[in-house]
Amino acid sequence: MSEKLFAYLRDNGSWGLRNNVLVLPLHSALASTARTIADTSDGAVAISHDWSGEIDSDLRRILFTLSGYASNPNNYAVVFLIIGNAEEKSIIDGAQALGLKNFTVLSLPEIGSLEKLQSDALVVANKYVAEAKSQKRIEAPWSAIVLGLECGGSDALSGITANPALGVASDRLVELGATSVLGETTEILGAEHLLAARAIDPEVGKRIVAMVSRYEASINYEGIDIRGAQPSRGNIEGGLSTLEEKSLGAAKKAGNAPLTGVLEFGEKPLTPGLYFMDTPGHDIEQLAGFGAGHINVVVFTSGRGTPTGSAIMPTIKVSTNTPMYSAIPDLIDLDAGTIADGLETLAQVGDRIFAEIIEVANGKLTKAERGGHHEFALSRMYKTVISEY
Amino acid sequence: MSSAIKGFAHGNRGNGIRNHQLILPSVICSTHVSRRIATEIDAVTFAHQHGCAIIGDDVAGIDNFFIQLADHPNVNSALVIGLGCETIQGQELAAKLLERNESTQYRIIQESGGVEGTVEAGVKAARELNTSFVPVSAEITTLRVGIDNGRQFPGISTLKGLLEAAGHTVIISDSPFSSAESFSRLAQEKAHIVISFPSETQPPSGFPLFPVINVASSSILHQAIRADFDIAESQIDAEITALIESVANGTHTIAEKNKSGEIRAPRVVRSV
Incomplete structure (x- = not known):
């Protein structure tokens, strides 16, 4: 058994024990697209959720959860899929404030269709996966x-x-x-x-x-x-x-x-x-x-x-x-x-x-x-x- | 009156326009296994985050929601996948479903050897359901057409008139914000097919059990992704009845092709 730790050092000084590329849909209607991207990628992961941008008493908790999840130091990079609203921007800003550095935001309306969003996001995710694989673990405290x-x-x-x-x-x-x-x-x-x-x-x-x-x-x-x-x-x-x-x-x-x-x-x-x-x-x-x-x-x-x-x-x-x-x-x-x-x-x-x-x-x-x-x-x-x- | 639609006789569930085999996870913990089974046999399933650590009115609420989904006319058979220690117990849910529909089975992860064992047992059970309950074709003259009126479409009464003139029953759901809640409501109302008018700032979406025809508004978002909508508002009067007939007879909507459909279950109380 090794009693030494080897991990990925992030720019803000935190440590990742994994080097995930996370495809994160910020609207439930993009969840199946995110899943397909992860399934067809070279090793990216995705999550699904049922939030469709509802603005209600749970909003703050949801924004906070998604910002924190995206910026978890186990993530090497995040590919955000968005429909282009203010709440999504607040999630991404929140994730940056919590230390997320490598990310790409792909907007459905800017790209024009779910099909193209899927193919564009796959290219980005695979590029991140290749980068993540080349990064080495170093001895960690x-x-x-x-x-x-x-x-x-x-x-x-x-x-x-x-x-x-x-x-x-x-x-x-x-x-x-x-x-x-x-x-x-x-x-x-x-x-x-x-x-x-x-x-x-x-x-x-x-x-x-x-x-x-x-x-x-x-x-x-x-x-x-x-x-x-x-x-x-x-x-x-x-x-x-x-x-x-x-x-x-x-x-x-x-x-x-x-x-x-x-x-x-x-x-x-x-x-x-x-x-x-x-x-x-x-x-x-x-x-x-x-x-x-x-x-x-x-x-x-x-x-x-x-x-x-x-x-x-x-x-x-x-x-x-x-x-x-x-x-x-x-x-x-x-x-x-x-x-x-x-x-x-x-x-x-x-x-x-x-x-x-x-x-x-x-x-x-x-x-x-x-x-x-x-x-x-x-x-x-x-x-x-x-x-x- | 439009010509009869070729559908499927689904016993007590009624006549449907799709012949779905439903893999129904009784709890979030069995959603991954359910998806693996569904993918293997081309069945429908959905991820959800319920079935355990629920209390109060949510216990009966979620139980009833799952029962309604499994009893939908577009469903041919239902295979419940449970974990074993959840609040909504898989075998009890299956027993309730069996009271209405013989074409029901269940498998429990903790009793079937874990993930691989349950995937194997589930695929086998689903194939048996398919063999035992071959759907009989049925002619449908009256469709239950749901309308998700998320953006208060001004032509709604004209549309309702058109659909009723074609012999269909119309169920309207006015959702305050997102389509997901409307779809859940319309599924419980046994809509065969849904016409969705998502709000100007919402994208098109779907539901696992029925085809959704998404209607584009002239909003910036909708026009930017016009390709993801089946039809525009301006085409409704002239084309909707023919489109409904075509979709009811088997043409896939865009949401069906994209396999979109994250369900939103009715909940009242926080998880414990």
Whole structure:
């Protein structure tokens, strides 16, 4: 195992663990064109979304998400497909402000037809892919790693095997000077006091508690008791009894490191350390928030198993139990079920996860990357009311 | 009255003008597998971001939306692809669809050996559906024509009169901004075909289940991409009935050729 990191240095000093060429449609009507461009290119990636330029209460969140996603340091370059409105310009300006340097904007009305947009964009994307392939990784400091911690389809073993083992790896990385970000507000409800107690100062502690109450209030506003709606049906079938049980297990992904700060959805951490980001438990909206927040590698623990990945961030899947790992081998990179079976200790699995993060950071492809899983979802509030805190 | 249209008898779904096999992901996590199956057998599918981490009215809302899509007259058979731990459970959705239509099947990723296993099992199930439910041709005299009136087209009542004189039923959706929401509404209203008048600043778009005829306005955007529209406003009165007949009989619209169609599902509450 190499304990050295090799990554792509960006002009603004941030580090990419991948050198993606992202084809990003800024209108849903351009999504199928973007997909075709990526599918026929020499290795570009694309995402689809369902935003058609609607100007409503979710606009700010959507613009922020797309600006952040485009400027993620894992992207070597971005090909924006636009229809030519002010909101699209604001997304591109936002991405530049966040550090995006290499990009081309292709406007449908300037080009004249979808067919020509597709062929023009393919030429641009392939030119970027060729450039990206010629760029070399260089030795990088530990701070180059910005790790995202996620879980989905949790079961009764999540809090005993995969999550605490991931916590071991996360602690080690934070200790070395990397950044680690825990997401999914739903998943820490009832465990926020434990994270607050680890805050580097009382202000950060207050913020995480306020962030969780804000979330709970937004759901209660709808007349729904979130503690009744969670754990989900899949979680219950997996053996989880209460939301608190799920949360106490989920928070273990963040190990025992001090909590450096709290981030809004899609906000990027500015210094190394452990952070919490306010994202929904919805796996793909949550991954979009991580992408927008410039996270460059994700570890995703699962009890039930999930195929999902990201177009821009390598996503390492860790199973909480061996039967699931054996049943769906093409979805899961590592098995932590060995802890429950007494075959390995938490520390040993933590070491394996740590080693896998380094290998993946250095270029090893995850199973989701090999399978071409590029799921994406915009996070919206819809009619949910959310107050500032 | 125009001449009868040659369509397909789709059992309880009614008679359709397309013979679509629908690969329906019950959750975003199964959209990629669904697309791989659809590509392999030339079926229709769509990406969406729903089916899990939804609460309140959205649970029944999204469930019902998927049921309506699978029960559309242009659909011959539906194969539901689930993950296994989602809110809208694939096999439960399939059971509800089966109550209306025999030509329904489902496969679950967590129970079918993962991605490759499910793609293989899904392709096999979809082929079996195709063999078991061969569509019978049917003559359609009355089309359900949806109108997406995104830009408040002034000639709308004349158009409605023309279509009704040709024997069709007209369903109008006045969308405040984008066509995507109108299309979802019109799909639930079982429109066979849709005439779309996108707002002057919106591009033409489509929907996976029905052909969309996009009508260009004289706006700068629409004139710049005139080639992506099927017809101009000025041609409507003289040509729309013939165009509808041709499309209903199988001619692909431009949106169909481009395989455009990102669906927008009705949602009320944030994801949890």
